[in-house]
Amino acid sequence: DAKTTQPPSMDCAEGRAANLPCNHSTISGNEYVYWYRQIHSQGPQYIIHGLKNNETNEMASLIITEDRKSSTLILPHATLRDTAVYYCIVRVDGGSNYKLTFGKGTLLTVNP
Amino acid sequence: DAGVIQSPRHEVTEMGQEVTLRCKPISGHNSLFWYRQTMMRGLELLIYFNNNVPIDDSGMPEDRFSAKMPNASFSTLKIQPSEPRDSAVYFCASSFNAGAPQYFGPGTRLLVL
Numbered sequence: 001d002a003k004t005t006q007p008p009s010m011d012c013a014e015g016r017a018a019n020l021p022c023n024h025s026t027i028s029g030n031e032y033v034y035w036y037r038q039i040h041s042q043g044p045q046y047i048i049h050g051l052k053n054n055e056t057n058e059m060a061s062l063i064i065t066e067d068r069k070s071s072t073l074i075l076p077h078a079t080l081r082d083t084a085v086y087y088c089i090v091r092v093d094g095g096s097n098y099k100l101t102f103g104k105g106t107l108l109t110v111n112p
Numbered sequence: 113d114a115g116v117i118q119s120p121r122h123e124v125t126e127m128g129q130e131v132t133l134r135c136k137p138i139s140g141h142n143s144l145f146w147y148r149q150t151m152m153r154g155l156e157l158l159i160y161f162n163n164n165v166p167i168d169d170s171g172m173p174e175d176r177f178s179a180k181m182p183n184a185s186f187s188t189l190k191i192q193p194s195e196p197r198d199s200a201v202y203f204c205a206s207s208f209n210a211g212a213p214q215y216f217g218p219g220t221r222l223l224v225l
Contacts, residue, residue: 034213043116043203043216044155098143098168098210102155 004088009107012082018075020106022088025069032093033064035073036102037084044087044102047073051093078110114138116217118204124223130192133220136185137206145214146179146189147203155203161187162210194224 005023012018024033034049048055048062050071055062061074075082087105091097117136125131137144146158158171164181172179176195181187191198201221205214 043205043219044214046213046215049213093211096210098145098160098162098207099157100145100214104154 004090004103006086006088006103006106008104009109012075012078012108012110014080014110014112015077018078018082018108018110020073020075020086020088020108021070022073023070024088024090027068027090028092030092031090033062033068033071034089034091034100035060035062036087036089036100037082038087038105039081039084047086049093078108080110080112082108083110084108116204116206116215118202118217118220120220121218122221122223124225125194126225127195128193129224130190131194131198131222131224133189133202133204133222135187135189135204135217137187137204138215139185141206141208141215142184143207143210143212143214144181144187145205145207146187147205147216148200149203149219150200158189158202160210191222194222196224198222199224 032049032051035047036044038044050062064071085105085107087102119134142163144161149155159169159179160167161181179189201219203216203219205216207214
């Protein structure tokens with residue numbers, strides 16, 4: 001699976017949009033971009049994933065660049081409860097590919 | 113949906129004792145995973161089951177660790193004998209199939225004294 005690069009930490013004001021970047025310059029054509037987060041003392045939580053089109057769900061939006069070498073997770077209106085470590089993971093989707101490799105992620109701190 | 117259920121949430125034991133962690137996956141999910149998280153090593157996959165069959169146990173640290181999945185709704189991770197270095201948070205996760213998004217339980221915080 002392709003490696004990802006994320007900033008170690010970011011700050012965001014409550015109520016503002018949080019934009020978390022991820023670089024995955026070695027991504028292959030059949031690899032998806034996944035985002036998980038881990039709130040302190042809780043298990044990792046699946047947020048969203050996509051291949052090349054932008055995706056949106058009730059939690060967040062995922063913007064993938066046209067060359068697919070980077071992506072941005074957007075939390076449109078960040079709240080204090082969104083403070084967490086956010087992990088960007090690239091992997092082949094479906095089939096028997098079960099591995100999910102977590103890196104160090106980005107610690108997002110939402111400030112009041 | 114209840115999500116993935118793990119028990120106990122916290123466990124404190126003494127070195128040499130047997131520890132059993134339990135997991136109930138989300139109904140309808142056929143893939144189950146056990147992970148361990150420590151500050152030093154991050155989140156590591158210990159073992160993966162598909163349709164109740166262990167597929168990949170290469171992450172199990174040593175023979176003291178064993179995992180079973182007797183049916184689709186229950187799995188255990190056992191450590192016997194436990195050692196202080198086993199202290200960690202153990203997560204169970206399940207997914208609809210092997211390549212689908214994984215949903216994690218709240219974890220079991222294990223402290224071995």
